[in-house]
Amino acid sequence: MKKTILLTLTMLTLSTGVLLFFVRGIGSVILFSICVLLLIVAIRDSLQRRHSLLRSYPLVARLRWVFEEEREKIQQYFIEDDLNGKPLSREQRSLVYQRSKKQLETVPFGTQHNVYQDGYEFVKHSLFPKNHHDITGDRIIYGSDKCTQKFETSILSISAMSFGSLSKNAIMALNQGAKMGGFSHNTGEGSISPYHLQGGDIVFQVGTGYFGAGKTDENGKRVFDVEIFQKNALRPEVKMIEIKLSQGAKPGHGGILPAKKNTKEIAEIRVVEQGIDVNSPPSHSAFSNFDEMIVFIQKVRDLSEGKPVGIKLCVGDTEEIEQMIQAFATTNNYPDYIAVDGGEGGTGAAPLEFTNYIGTPLVEGLLFISKTLQKYQLKNNIKIVASGKAMNAFDVVRLLALGADAVAMARSFMLSLGCIQARECNMDTCPVGVATQDSDLNKALVVGKKNIRVKNYHNETIKAVKEVVGAMGIENLHDLKPKHIFRRMEDDSIVNLEKKYENELV
Numbered sequence: 001m002k003k004t005i006l007l008t009l010t011m012l013t014l015s016t017g018v019l020l021f022f023v024r025g026i027g028s029v030i031l032f033s034i035c036v037l038l039l040i041v042a043i044r045d046s047l048q049r050r051h052s053l054l055r056s057y058p059l060v061a062r063l064r065w066v067f068e069e070e071r072e073k074i075q076q077y078f079i080e081d082d083l084n085g086k087p088l089s090r091e092q093r094s095l096v097y098q099r100s101k102k103q104l105e106t107v108p109f110g111t112q113h114n115v116y117q118d119g120y121e122f123v124k125h126s127l128f129p130k131n132h133h134d135i136t137g138d139r140i141i142y143g144s145d146k147c148t149q150k151f152e153t154s155i156l157s158i159s160a161m162s163f164g165s166l167s168k169n170a171i172m173a174l175n176q177g178a179k180m181g182g183f184s185h186n187t188g189e190g191s192i193s194p195y196h197l198q199g200g201d202i203v204f205q206v207g208t209g210y211f212g213a214g215k216t217d218e219n220g221k222r223v224f225d226v227e228i229f230q231k232n233a234l235r236p237e238v239k240m241i242e243i244k245l246s247q248g249a250k251p252g253h254g255g256i257l258p259a260k261k262n263t264k265e266i267a268e269i270r271v272v273e274q275g276i277d278v279n280s281p282p283s284h285s286a287f288s289n290f291d292e293m294i295v296f297i298q299k300v301r302d303l304s305e306g307k308p309v310g311i312k313l314c315v316g317d318t319e320e321i322e323q324m325i326q327a328f329a330t331t332n333n334y335p336d337y338i339a340v341d342g343g344e345g346g347t348g349a350a351p352l353e354f355t356n357y358i359g360t361p362l363v364e365g366l367l368f369i370s371k372t373l374q375k376y377q378l379k380n381n382i383k384i385v386a387s388g389k390a391m392n393a394f395d396v397v398r399l400l401a402l403g404a405d406a407v408a409m410a411r412s413f414m415l416s417l418g419c420i421q422a423r424e425c426n427m428d429t430c431p432v433g434v435a436t437q438d439s440d441l442n443k444a445l446v447v448g449k450k451n452i453r454v455k456n457y458h459n460e461t462i463k464a465v466k467e468v469v470g471a472m473g474i475e476n477l478h479d480l481k482p483k484h485i486f487r488r489m490e491d492d493s494i495v496n497l498e499k500k501y502e503n504e505l506v
Contacts, residue, residue, distance in 0.1 A: 002046055005058055009039045087344075092391045093415055099460035100416035100453035120488045123397065126473025132466035137477030140406050142240055144336045144381045146298070148306030151239040153201060154183035155477065156396065156458055159387045159408035160205050160244070160312070162188025164257045164266045164278075165425065168195045169445040170417055170434045175200035176447065177416075177454025186408065187212075189244055189255050189280065191269050192232045202237045205312070206300070207244040208254050209280035211270040224286040224296075226303060233304040240308045240336070241300050245284070248341035248388060250350035251314040251359040254280035260428035261437045290327040297335050308336035310385070314343055315365030316358075322372050329376040338373075339408060340366050342388025362388030363402060367501055370403025393464035401480040402497065416457035417450045 013035040020028040038059060045051075045058035053061040091112070098105040113120065143150030158178060163171045171193060178185040178200035185200045187193075189207025196202055206213045206229070210222050213229040233241055246252055257266070257278040267274035287293045301309045315321060328334035343359025360368070366386050373379040386404035390396055391412045399407050411419075418432045430436040433445035469477055472484060482498035489495055 001057055002055070005060060006039075006042055006046060009035070009042050009059070013039050087389070088391065088411065088415075088421055093421060095392055096412050096415040096457060099464075100457040102456050102460065105460075116488065116492075118488060118490045121394075121398065122486055123394070123468065123472055123484055124486060125471045128473055130470040130473060130475055132463065132470040135466040135470050135475060135477065137479075138462050138466065140383065142308040142310075142336055142383055144308075144334065146333065147301055147308050147336055149239075149304075149308070151184075151201070151308055153239070154181070154458065154462065155400075155406040156462060157184040157203070157385075157406065157408045158186060158413050158454075159410035160186040160188040160203075160242070160247070161410055161414070162190025162205075162255075162257075163193040163195055163269065164188075164190040164261055164437075165435060166414075167430075167433055167436055167442040167445065168193070168265075169442050169447050169450075170414075171195040172198055173417055173445065173447045173450035174413060174454055175202075176451035177458070180451065181455040181458040183458055184239065186242065190257070190266070192235070192238070193269050197235075197237055200237070201239045202235070203240045203242050203310075204232055204235075204238045205242045205244050207280055208282065208284050209270070209278070210286075211272075215271060221285055222281060229300070230303050233300075233307070238304070238307065240310060241304050242310045242312050242339065243284075243297065243300065243335075245311055245313040246316070246341070246359075247312065248314045248343050248359055248362070250354040251316060251341075251343065252282055253350065253354050254282045256280075256350065256426075258426055258428065263437050266437070290324050291331075293324070294327060294331050294333050298333055310337035310339055310383075311335045312339035312341060314341045315360040315368055318360075318368055321368070325372045325376050325378065328382070329378055334378060334382055337383035337385055337405075338369055339385040339387060340369050340404075342366075342386075344388055362386060362399075366399065366402050366404060393461060393468045396461065396465050397468050397480060398485050400477055401482055401485050403482075405478075413454060413457065416453045417445065418453075 013032070016028070016032040016035045020032045042058040045054040045061070048054060051061070053064070095105060115122070138155055139152055140155050141150055141152045158174050165188065172195045175185050175196055175198040179198060183201070184203050185196070186203040187196055187205050189205050189209060189211060191212025192202065192204060204212070208222070210224050212232045214222055214224045215228060217223050232238065250256070259275055259277045262272070262275055262278055264274050270278065272278050287296045297309050297311070301307065313321075340362065342362025342365060344361055366384070369384055370379065373382055373384070383405040384403055385406045385408050386399040387408040387410065389411065390399060390407050390409050396407050414434055417434050419434045420432055422431055424430055425435040428436050428438055430441060433442045436442060465477070469480070474480065474484070482501060483496045485497040486494055487497060487500060
């Protein structure tokens with residue numbers, strides 16, 4: 001095959017050379033130049049020793065790599081229908097775009113979902129529905145009896161995405177949108193940047209790398225530092241502190257910032273060396289058991305002068321987590337909220353094995369946390385925030401019914417910024433400027449336009465949640481229970497989720 005390809009290209013080149021000799025013109029020159037270039041590439045491919053496929057099929061094998069590299073784009077634009085896109089379908093993406101732009105979001109000709117398929121979920125409406133304007137419960141107050149600066153905000157918030165993983169323009173648009181819409185914005189574990197300080201309410205996340213809350217000691221270990229932490233925690237924009245134990249994208253691993261994204265500015269904000277991979281430790285150096293964790297939570301609460309303090313985790317070993325909650329009850333000291341992240345992964349770059357095979361999916365994790373808090377009589381003291389692919393009003397209603405008090409959203413807010421699910425977040429090549437530090441690509445994201453879309457998406461989703469709950473005949477979002485969500489089972493029966501998960505609910 002190699003000889004055939006080289007012979008064919010040689011003959012084409014000679015033929016175009018003869019054509020150029022007899023028919024002089026710009027077209028002949030271009031055609032001859034292209035053939036010469038292709039022949040040179042083919043000869044080079046046949047002589048190189050790195051790729052066996054190229055040696056056997058010079059030039060032609062490059063087509064395979066083109067299709068391999070671009071298969072997701074080909075799939076997304078030419079093959080996938082409205083429901084089969086991964087990880088988010090075209091239907092899900094389109095809804096976010098429409099709500100963020102306040103465009104028509106109704107659909108014609110009925111559902112495309114197979115309502116008779118195993119796993120299909122729905123809610124039942126009432127013959128006496130409520131007006132969505134009268135529905136309450138879309139605001140939440142964070143803060144147990146352990147804190148003095150309680151915080152009221154929307155039940156929907158921007159989940160943790162740091163400056164570094166996202167561009168500065170994306171961070172500014174998110175924070176400004178949060179300010180305009182009256183909801184909160186989680187900084188992620190990459191510290192507080194100037195772009196977070198646009199007037200929106202901030203949840204300051206403290207991860208295992210202690211960026212913005214610590215430093216590297218003489219042994220090269222990342223440690224918590226009181227002075228550095230207080231400088232950020234006492235900012236008026238910071239309304240809550242979140243201690244990240246793990247995240248759904250890579251539970252038990254620690255954060256990853258690729259070297260390409262570690263610019264001079266980001267390195268200065270995180271106080272790390274520029275241009276290297278920044279990998280957070282898998283666990284905290286400030287505590288190593290539950291008693292020490294509780295002491296640290298109270299320390300952080302005191303240092304922030306009484307602001308609510310939460311912990312974020314993806315549910316793993318359930319015995320271990322029950323021991324933690326039991327320790328909260330025994331010591332009568334606990335976080336103000338627990339953010340439960342689903343093992344289905346999130347926006348962060350992660351090793352494939354951690355994304356696909358580690359961590360409890362959100363529904364089961366949320367149910368376990370809710371059940372265990374009830375068991376130790378802490379459900380009224382500790383709020384639950386659920387995070388994991390919530391895109392539309394049904395997703396939110398479902399999570400609230402399963403025990404969440406609030407819902408944090410990441411990928412949906414990225415879509416409101418213009419994300420097209422190119423899935424290049426870890427490569428610094430995001431084509432729409434959301435998840436990149438490339439200055440040219442970043443400029444494509446116009447803050448003054450996208451901040452309004454962030455606000456719109458939040459507000460329209462809250463409205464849709466109220467409409468769904470109103471149709472169910474329920475007046476307050478906090479009255480939602482597992483019994484309100486129905487699922488078709490494999491045997492074609494319909495059960496509510498209270499019955500399906502009765503062994504996991506108190």
